[in-house]
Amino acid sequence: MDVVVIILLISGLLFFTGGSIGILRFPDFYTRLHPAGKLDTAGLVLTMSSMALYTLHEFSVASLLTAFKIILIVVFVFFTSPTATHAIIDAGVRAGLGHWTKGEK
Amino acid sequence: MMWLIQLIILIIVVVTALAAITVKDLLGAAILFGAYSFMMCLLWAIMGAVDVAFTEASVGAGISTVLFVAAVFRTSRRTKD
Amino acid sequence: MHDLTLILMSKLNYWIYILLMMIGLYAMIVKNNLVKKIIGMNILQTAVILFFISIGAKNKATIPIIEHAHGPGNHAVSAAHYINPLPHVLMLTAIVVAVATLGVALALIIKLHQQYRTLEEDEILAQLKNE
Amino acid sequence: MKVLGAIIVLLFGSLLIYCTLDFPSWGDPASPASTHVSPYYIENTLEDTAVPNIVTAVLADYRGYDTMFETVVIFSAGIACFFLLRSFKRIEPDTRLYRHVPTGITFRIEKGGRYPRESVDFERIDLQWVPHDLIIKTTCRMIIPFIQIFALYVIAHGHHSPGGGFQGGVILGASVIIFAVSHNLRSSTNRISEKNVVLLSTTGVLLYAATGGLCLLLGSNFLDYSALSQIFGVDSVTARSFGILLVEIGVGMAVMAVMISLYYNLASAGKQDEGL
Numbered sequence: 001m002d003v004v005v006i007i008l009l010i011s012g013l014l015f016f017t018g019g020s021i022g023i024l025r026f027p028d029f030y031t032r033l034h035p036a037g038k039l040d041t042a043g044l045v046l047t048m049s050s051m052a053l054y055t056l057h058e059f060s061v062a063s064l065l066t067a068f069k070i071i072l073i074v075v076f077v078f079f080t081s082p083t084a085t086h087a088i089i090d091a092g093v094r095a096g097l098g099h100w101t102k103g104e105k
Numbered sequence: 106m107m108w109l110i111q112l113i114i115l116i117i118v119v120v121t122a123l124a125a126i127t128v129k130d131l132l133g134a135a136i137l138f139g140a141y142s143f144m145m146c147l148l149w150a151i152m153g154a155v156d157v158a159f160t161e162a163s164v165g166a167g168i169s170t171v172l173f174v175a176a177v178f179r180t181s182r183r184t185k186d
Numbered sequence: 187m188h189d190l191t192l193i194l195m196s197k198l199n200y201w202i203y204i205l206l207m208m209i210g211l212y213a214m215i216v217k218n219n220l221v222k223k224i225i226g227m228n229i230l231q232t233a234v235i236l237f238f239i240s241i242g243a244k245n246k247a248t249i250p251i252i253e254h255a256h257g258p259g260n261h262a263v264s265a266a267h268y269i270n271p272l273p274h275v276l277m278l279t280a281i282v283v284a285v286a287t288l289g290v291a292l293a294l295i296i297k298l299h300q301q302y303r304t305l306e307e308d309e310i311l312a313q314l315k316n317e
Numbered sequence: 318m319k320v321l322g323a324i325i326v327l328l329f330g331s332l333l334i335y336c337t338l339d340f341p342s343w344g345d346p347a348s349p350a351s352t353h354v355s356p357y358y359i360e361n362t363l364e365d366t367a368v369p370n371i372v373t374a375v376l377a378d379y380r381g382y383d384t385m386f387e388t389v390v391i392f393s394a395g396i397a398c399f400f401l402l403r404s405f406k407r408i409e410p411d412t413r414l415y416r417h418v419p420t421g422i423t424f425r426i427e428k429g430g431r432y433p434r435e436s437v438d439f440e441r442i443d444l445q446w447v448p449h450d451l452i453i454k455t456t457c458r459m460i461i462p463f464i465q466i467f468a469l470y471v472i473a474h475g476h477h478s479p480g481g482g483f484q485g486g487v488i489l490g491a492s493v494i495i496f497a498v499s500h501n502l503r504s505s506t507n508r509i510s511e512k513n514v515v516l517l518s519t520t521g522v523l524l525y526a527a528t529g530g531l532c533l534l535l536g537s538n539f540l541d542y543s544a545l546s547q548i549f550g551v552d553s554v555t556a557r558s559f560g561i562l563l564v565e566i567g568v569g570m571a572v573m574a575v576m577i578s579l580y581y582n583l584a585s586a587g588k589q590d591e592g593l
Contacts, residue, residue: 076460076463079456079459079460080456080460083452083453083456086450086452086453087450087453090450090453094447108195111199112198115199115202116202118202118206119202119205119206119209122206122209122210122229123209125225125229126209126212126213126217126222126225126226126229131219131221131222134221134222134225135221135225138225138228138229141229141232142232145232145236148236149236149239152239152240152243152269153243153247153248153249153250153269154239154242154249154269154273154274154277155249155251155479156274156278156370156372156373156479156480156481156484157235157239157274157277157278157281158479159471159479159480159484160278160281160282160483160484160487161281163484163487163488163491164281164282164284164285164487165232165281165285167487167491168285168487168490168491168494168576168580169228169284169285169288171491171494171498171580172285172288172289172292172579172580172583173221173225173292174593175292175580175583175584175593176221176292176295176296176583177221178584178593179296179299179583179584179585179586180221180295180296180299180305181299181304181305184218184219184221184222184305184306185218185219185306186217186218186219186222192342195342195343196342196343196345197337197338197340197342197343199343200337200340200343201334201337204330204333204334204337205330207329207330207333208326208327208329208330211325211326211329212322212323212326215322215325215326216318216319216322216323240343241340241348241350242350242351242355243343243344244344244345244346244351245344245345245346246346247346249479250359250370250371250372251369251370251371251372251477251478251479252362252363252369252370252371253369263359263360263363264360265351265355265356265359265360266346268359268371270350270351270355270359271355271358271359271371271372271375272350272354272355272358272375273350274372275372275375275376275380278372278376278483279376279383279384279387279483282387282391282483282487282572283387283390283391283394285487285576286390286391286394286395286575286579287394289394289395289398289579289583290394290397290398290401292583293397293398293401293402293582293583294401296402296583296586296587297401297402300586
């Protein structure tokens with residue numbers, strides 16, 4: 001059980017690190033939002049499910065309820081985080097922001 | 106250990122506060138103020154004030170950012186300092 | 187050296203709150219834009235709230251919700267085991283009142299912008315002088 | 318000005334830092350702040366009110382008079398914003414925009430023209446209208462009921478977990494604000510009109526005061542909820558927790574209504590026709 005928790009947690013943190021590096025390293029607005037939308041959601045799903053497993057360590061009704069609440073958080077973030085990214089990118093397109101092309105600084 | 110996390114968050118809080126009052130775009134200042142409020146909420150959750158952290162997360166990071174954005178939308182966005 | 191770390195550990199937090207208060211006060215006094223002044227006011231408010239919360243903190247204590255309240259393990263509650271709830275109560279209402287004052291301040295700003303078409307303090311003062 | 322301000326701020330800061338030398342160190346259990354009155358609250362809350370969350374109990378019971386006027390402060394802030402911004406002169410804009418939904422054609426109708434009746438096919442749109450975003454609208458439509466259920470849970474479950482009237486009211490207000498942002502202000506005011514919002518805020522404050530007054534009528538002190546045991550038919554300790562719940566509902570209603578009213582007035586600059 002512990003091994004699964006640790007593996008999930010570390011892979012989630014790996015996704016978060018990738019997302020942060022992507023936000024810092026990518027050249028323009030649209031490509032920066034790409035890691036922000038995808039990798040954060042994936043990392044959050046993995047870390048949160050590892051925490052849900054960890055609370056199920058001592059199996060009881062209360063810990064089952066806590067795990068259920070954590071899974072609910074995952075579900076809602078899974079819906080809302082890509083929507084927020086979509087809204088930001090949509091606003092960028094409407095404001096007329098150009099995209100990066102190869103060779104530009 | 107907890108003390109160290111608190112210190113890191115305090116430094117982030119100071120940096121976001123400085124950024125919110127120096128940035129030259131009022132919309133950006135409003136968003137940075139939201140980030141400041143959210144960091145403050147984390148700090149209170151660490152200190153054990155869960156009710157206050159909950160209030161700050163809903164009020165400071167939610168409603169007051171929306172109110173700032175609405176006011177900036179109705180007035181002007183540029184600033185000289 | 188050990189004494190210095192002890193003083194730092196016990197006092198550094200307070201110094202950072204004072205730094206935050208100074209940032210807020212500086213923005214309120216010096217900044218020319220009215221929205222920036224309001225952001226400074228809110229930063230000052232939050233720093234004061236943070237200070238109040240931190241004087242209620244206790245080492246080796248838990249959050250102020252009594253554990254096992256309705257159950258067999260009902261034991262006597264000792265005050266040293268829970269964080270001081272009184273500053274939390276006072277500051278909880280202060281936060282909500284802060285957002286109410288923020289609303290009134292932003293309403294005043296929108297009214298000023300309708301009248302003078304600007305948010306800069308010096309431009310508003312110049313327009314007032316010309317009248 | 319800049320230098321003068323910096324000098325004042327530095328003086329203020331150094332004075333405060335000098336004062337911190339007399340402070341108890343961080344997290345000291347024997348500090349003056351946590352030795353006088355707070356041990357009483359911590360040790361007696363559960364016996365007095367049967368509420369495990371000490372913050373809720375102190376907020377609504379021991380210091381209920383304080384919280385009542387905090388609610389009044391929020392209410393008066395909402396009223397102040399209303400009177401500052403709301404313009405009662407009905408200034409019609411020169412043109413109105415209508416949109417025929419099935420074809421997506423936009424009509425621009427000058428003043429004096431005949432406006433079409435609003436129906437499922439024809440809808441009036443803002444002057445700065447942007448095309449509908451299906452993803453955002455659908456997600457908000459899906460997520461808003463859950464937000465509202467969570468807010469009601471926060472109000473009702475504030476006795477056992479962090480939460481209470483203030484937080485739940487703010488979350489309820491935020492759900493309406495999300496609706497107004499994702500659709501437009503007009504469709505939000507069609508659902509919760511301005512009149513209803515003001516009525517709700519006054520009802521909230523009055524519910525709080527009426528709970529206190531009921532205790533007076535039952536022959537006890539103002540806001541002493543143990544008198545409510547005659548109505549509910551329970552012992553006085555449980556009656557106090559019921560009284561706290563009543564008061565929290567009042568606070569929640571007032572805070573929700575004030576937040577919505579602040580948003581309506583600020584986002585439309587008082588005209589209440591077009592929002593963000």
